[in-house]
Amino acid sequence: MKVLCERETLREALTIATSVIPNKSTRPAVENVFVRADGDALELVGTDLDVAVRYRVDNVKLEEPGTALVPARVASDFVRDLSGETVRLGSQGSSFLIESEDERCELTTIDPDEFPGVSQFGEGEQGSVSVLGATFSRLVSRTSFAAAREAGRYAMHGILVVIEDDELRMIATDGRRLALASATIDRNGEPLNQGPAIVPTKAMQLFCRVIDDPTEMVEIHFGENIFGLRTSKAEVFARLIDGDFPRYSAVVPSSTENLVEADAVTFGKKLKLVANVTSVDTRAVRISLEPGQMKILGRSDSTGEATAQLAIQYDGDPVDIVFNPDYLIDGIKNCETDVLRLEFNQRNTPGKFTLGENYTYIVMPITVDT
Amino acid sequence: MDAFYASVETRDQPHLRGLPVCVGGRADQRGVIAAASYEARGFGVHSAMPTARALKLCPDLVLLPADFDKYTRVSRQIMEIFRRYTPVVEPLSLDEAFLDATGTERLFGDAVEIGGRIKEDILKETGLVASIGVAPSKFLAKLASDLDKPDGFRVIQEDEVRAVLDPLPVSKIFGVGPRTAKRLESLGVKTVADLASRERNEVQKRFGASGAWIHDLAHGIDPRRVHSQRIEKSHGMERTFVKDISDREELRLILYEFCEEVAWDLRHRGLRGRTITLKIRYWNFKTLTRSKTLEYPINMGKRLYSTARELLRRVPAGPVRLIGVQVSNLSDVREPAQNDLFDQGDPQVARPDGGDGRMERATKALDSLRRRYGRGAVIPASLMARDRVRDRASEGGLESEGQVP
Numbered sequence: 200m201k202v203l204c205e206r207e208t209l210r211e212a213l214t215i216a217t218s219v220i221p222n223k224s225t226r227p228a229v230e231n232v233f234v235r236a237d238g239d240a241l242e243l244v245g246t247d248l249d250v251a252v253r254y255r256v257d258n259v260k261l262e263e264p265g266t267a268l269v270p271a272r273v274a275s276d277f278v279r280d281l282s283g284e285t286v287r288l289g290s291q292g293s294s295f296l297i298e299s300e301d302e303r304c305e306l307t308t309i310d311p312d313e314f315p316g317v318s319q320f321g322e323g324e325q326g327s328v329s330v331l332g333a334t335f336s337r338l339v340s341r342t343s344f345a346a347a348r349e350a351g352r353y354a355m356h357g358i359l360v361v362i363e364d365d366e367l368r369m370i371a372t373d374g375r376r377l378a379l380a381s382a383t384i385d386r387n388g389e390p391l392n393q394g395p396a397i398v399p400t401k402a403m404q405l406f407c408r409v410i411d412d413p414t415e416m417v418e419i420h421f422g423e424n425i426f427g428l429r430t431s432k433a434e435v436f437a438r439l440i441d442g443d444f445p446r447y448s449a450v451v452p453s454s455t456e457n458l459v460e461a462d463a464v465t466f467g468k469k470l471k472l473v474a475n476v477t478s479v480d481t482r483a484v485r486i487s488l489e490p491g492q493m494k495i496l497g498r499s500d501s502t503g504e505a506t507a508q509l510a511i512q513y514d515g516d517p518v519d520i521v522f523n524p525d526y527l528i529d530g531i532k533n534c535e536t537d538v539l540r541l542e543f544n545q546r547n548t549p550g551k552f553t554l555g556e557n558y559t560y561i562v563m564p565i566t567v568d569t
Numbered sequence: 570m571d572a573f574y575a576s577v578e579t580r581d582q583p584h585l586r587g588l589p590v591c592v593g594g595r596a597d598q599r600g601v602i603a604a605a606s607y608e609a610r611g612f613g614v615h616s617a618m619p620t621a622r623a624l625k626l627c628p629d630l631v632l633l634p635a636d637f638d639k640y641t642r643v644s645r646q647i648m649e650i651f652r653r654y655t656p657v658v659e660p661l662s663l664d665e666a667f668l669d670a671t672g673t674e675r676l677f678g679d680a681v682e683i684g685g686r687i688k689e690d691i692l693k694e695t696g697l698v699a700s701i702g703v704a705p706s707k708f709l710a711k712l713a714s715d716l717d718k719p720d721g722f723r724v725i726q727e728d729e730v731r732a733v734l735d736p737l738p739v740s741k742i743f744g745v746g747p748r749t750a751k752r753l754e755s756l757g758v759k760t761v762a763d764l765a766s767r768e769r770n771e772v773q774k775r776f777g778a779s780g781a782w783i784h785d786l787a788h789g790i791d792p793r794r795v796h797s798q799r800i801e802k803s804h805g806m807e808r809t810f811v812k813d814i815s816d817r818e819e820l821r822l823i824l825y826e827f828c829e830e831v832a833w834d835l836r837h838r839g840l841r842g843r844t845i846t847l848k849i850r851y852w853n854f855k856t857l858t859r860s861k862t863l864e865y866p867i868n869m870g871k872r873l874y875s876t877a878r879e880l881l882r883r884v885p886a887g888p889v890r891l892i893g894v895q896v897s898n899l900s901d902v903r904e905p906a907q908n909d910l911f912d913q914g915d916p917q918v919a920r921p922d923g924g925d926g927r928m929e930r931a932t933k934a935l936d937s938l939r940r941r942y943g944r945g946a947v948i949p950a951s952l953m954a955r956d957r958v959r960d961r962a963s964e965g966g967l968e969s970e971g972q973v974p
Contacts, residue, residue: 374909449916483905523907549910565905 200236200265200290205258206278206299209241209286212256213275215409215433216245219252220271228313232271234288234295236264241288244317245271250402251317252409253434266311269295277304318436320420320429327420328393330367332430333413334382338369339403341380341558344529346400347373354442358403360419360426361394370447371400376526377447377561378533393421397444402426402437409433450561452551455542459488460512463539466493467531469507473497474524476505483565484524489517497524520546521565527552530560570647570664570691571698571719574604577643578633580696589614590631596621598811599890603635607719640664643695650690654683657797667707669795681724688722705730706791708743715741730789735762742786744779752776761787801840806831807893813852815888817881824877826952827894829870833944835896836936839903841866842896845873847880850891859883865907866900869932870949 216232224230224247233244241256267290274297278286283299290296295306320327339358347355352374359370368381384391398406406428410417420427427436473484478499487494493511498504520543531539535555543550543564552560570576574592579585589609594600600620612627624630644663651658654677657669668687670680677683684701691699700721702713709730713723716733725733739758740750756775758764764772765787772780785791806827814820824847835842846860859880867873877894910916912927935947 372910374911375907377910445911446915450910481905521905547908561910563908563910565907567903567905 200234200267200288201262202236202241202288203260203262204241204256204286204288206281206284206286208256208258209288210275210278212243212254213271213278215254215405216243216252217271217275218245218408219247219250219405220245221247222272224248226315228268228309229315230271231268231309231314232274233311233314233317234267234269236261236266236288238264244314246315246317248315249399249438250405251436252405253317253319254409255432257432263289265290267295268309268311268314270306270308273306318422318425318427318434320418320427320434327418328362328367328384328391329416329418330382330384331413332410332415332417334367334384335417335419335428336407336410336413338367338380338382339407341533341555342369342371342378343400343403344371344533345373345376345378345560346371354397354440354444357397357399357440359394359444359447360396360398360421362421363392365391370444372445372447374445375523375563376530377450378530379447379451379559379561380555381557395444396421396426397440397442398426398437399440402435406435406437409435450549451559452542452544452549455551456544457488457515457518457542458513459493459541460538461493461509461541463531463534463537465509466539467528467534469495469509470524470527470531473505473507474528476502477524478502482523482525483521483567484527485519485521487517487519488513488515490514518546520550521567522550522562523565526562530554530562533558533560571700572604572606572610573664573697574635574640575606575609575633576697577640578636579606581639585631588631589627589629590633591620591623592633592635593620593623594635595632596624599809643697646695647691647697647699650687650694653690654687657795659795659797667710667795684722684724706789707793707795708786708791709733709789711743712737712741734765734787734789735760737761739764739783739787742783744783744786749776749779749783801838801899803895803897803899804831804834804838804840804842805846805893805895807848807891807895809850809891810889813888813890814892815886817886820881820889820892821878822951823892824881824894825870825874825949827892828874828877829949829952831894831896832868832870832873833936833939835868835899836902836932839901840899841868841902841906843867843898843900844896845876845880846895846897847877847884848891848893848895849881849884849889852888852890854890856891857884862898865909866898868902869928871928 213232220230220232222230229246229248235242239261241259241261243254243256245252277297281299281302283302285299287298288296293308295308297304342358346358355372355374361368362384365384366381367384368379370377370379409430409432415430418429424439424441425436426439427434470484473495474482474497476499477483477497478501481499485496487496490513491510493509495507496504530552533554535558540553541550546564547566549561549563552562554560575590578592579590587608589612590606591602591609591614592604593602602614602616602618602620602623604616605614609627609630614623614626614630620632640663647664648658648660648666651666651668655668655670655673659667661667670683673683677686680703684703688699688701691697698720700714700718702710702723704710704713704725705727709725713725714721717723737760739745739753739761742761745753753764758767764784767784769781769784772784776783843866844860844862846858848856848858850856861876861880863876873896938946
């Protein structure tokens with residue numbers, strides 16, 4: 200193999216491939232990046248056996264095709280620290296050479312056949328759908344914060360992706376709050392239904408990372424137990440979480456009795472203020488509503504009590520509801536509109552926050568036995 | 570109280586007086602002695618000794634099964650007597666308590682006077698003999714009560730602390746067990762006086778934080794207060810089997826039963842817990858514990874069991890001698906609780922009047938049935954037709970300890 204490429208594009212490609220590659224694996228081959236120079240392209244492949252990325256390096260001059268399996272971390276660090284603008288890659292027997300001006304290294308490699316097989320996008324495959332890169336990224340960032348992080352809620356460790364009636368929808372929940380965002384996909388032709396697929400949150404972040412041009416159309420693919428995304432440069436595949444996602448649609452209240460509209464920034468600030476006195480063990484703030492006014496109260500036995508008030512749009516009866524302030528602050532951080540809407544029925548039924556167009560955030564309140 | 574369980578039994582069965590009486594489990598069921606009368610102690614029998622060994626030491630031993638409901642009733646009677654004289658009563662067990670008599674002088678007299686009256690009241694009202702220790706600190710009071718046992722009444726005044734402590738062996742110090750005693754002896758420390766004369770720093774260096782503690786006690790320094798409200802740290806239940814059990818299904822059923830019991834006790838006390846610990850002792854006495862801390866506290870038998878069962882899966886197979894489950898990290902049910910959006914994947918159904926989830930409501934209903942018709946009125950179908958760990962007919966579940974010998 201002999202290839203000439205730009206250092207910056209190679210560095211970027213190596214960083215992305217390496218981000219998937221584990222530092223330690225029971226299969227040593229997986230700790231390497233697979234390099235292929237073929238036709239007119241240079242391709243890097245990395246995987247941790249659950250997620251795989253295939254990344255194409257542009258603007259290369261290919262002198263001799265070939266493949267190599269190169270220690271990922273070292274190669275990535277070495278290329279990052281090179282001073283020249285162009286880099287020459289080449290393999291020589293069992294060594295892999297990286298050269299730039301008067302700097303060079305020779306890495307020991309292992310047999311490329313040891314590398315596990317990685318999925319590939321087929322042309323016009325069933326289950327593939329085109330969406331705008333920005334749309335996909337936006338849906339991920341709108342939902343991923345609500346996904347479960349702690350162990351034990353296996354099916355909630357990912358984002359549910361589904362296409363129903365030409366609408367791409369993503370849902371994430373940790374069992375106590377839930378974020379749901381959707382976007383219409385422009386499609387000429389048959390109405391489309393795909394999924395659902397539970398994609399690990401970590402993989403979702405990688406999907407977003409390879410979308411470097413938000414105006415570009417990307418292709419997403421719902422496979423048997425795999426979810427894939429293709430941009431002009433990259434293909435990423437993730438093994439799906441095999442579990443039952445909770446019945447999310449049923450917790451979104453269809454009709455509500457109480458409606459509050461508040462300035463999102465002010466609400467967020469005051470929540471944060473009051474939350475300072477609540478303790479780690481009992482993160483709870485009481486929201487008391489009266490016509491035109493909201494009072495936020497936080498207290499803990501050990502620290503004390505704090506209150507704050509703000510003017511709101513509300514014309515119902517006086518009512519109280521208690522929430523974990525962290526959940527509300529998470530939602531407000533992602534709020535895309537100036538005015539935040541909160542709707543709920545009772546103090547023990549889910550609160551529904553509208554954070555933007557086609558963007559709903561559901562939070563289960565805290566109950567205090569009286 | 571002196572030989573509490575055994576004394577209660579001889580009181581109720583006067584023909585056993587003067588005989589070596591023990592309360593405990595049967596030898597053929599691997600029982601241990603829970604309490605031994607002073608006559609039995611004469612043969613070297615003591616509590617926590619395997620019954621089989623006790624019978625070897627004293628073949629004429631009168632062994633009686635434990636009747637915890639009865640002891641609990643007597644215990645309540647005794648605690649009632651204590652509270653006549655001071656509200657600051659800290660029970661240590663069913664038959665022991667610390668009392669703080671500060672400020673009672675004008676009502677009942679000083680601590681010595683109160684001690685005498687309590688001893689008298691107990692004898693008159695329960696027919697049992699108590700040993701009393703009066704001293705300026707908890708450690709000394711407990712020590713004093715043990716010094717003249719049985720039927721003791723010992724006062725340690727401020728100015729006689731040294732004289733009482735000095736000749737005692739170090740093992741009398743609370744916190745000095747057989748191992749520490751041995752280590753101390755190797756350093757030439759045998760009596761409390763020996764320990765007290767050592768440099769505090771030296772003892773601390775050798776024994777860490779507990780070194781400072783035992784050194785303080787050797788000087789009669791014990792700053793602990795008497796707390797009338799004991800905060801429960803954990804609640805659990807364990808049992809040694811008559812025969813080792815290897816069958817996992819059987820172990821699971823036993824575990825389920827324990828979880829139901831412990832959960833009931835927690836609900837009864839208005840508590841919830843977050844950490845669940847499973848304890849397993851194998852045939853060879855190898856003991857394992859596995860625990861898991863949940864994100865939110867629970868007090869439902871089924872939820873408790875689902876975690877306990879998961880923990881059981883994590884321990885190796887083999888003949889099991891003892892199994893136990895414990896819930897810790899307890900909190901009051903009145904503390905705010907974050908509710909779940911889902912109840913096992915389905916949306917949590919809320920009542921219009923602001924009630925709880927389905928399982929909570931069902932449990933509440935079952936609990937009220939159990940309070941009314943007895944603990945056995947409603948039990949899980951899988952636990953039917955099994956020998957119960959506790960007698961279901963006992964009064965509305967007012968047992969105070971979740972431990973069964």
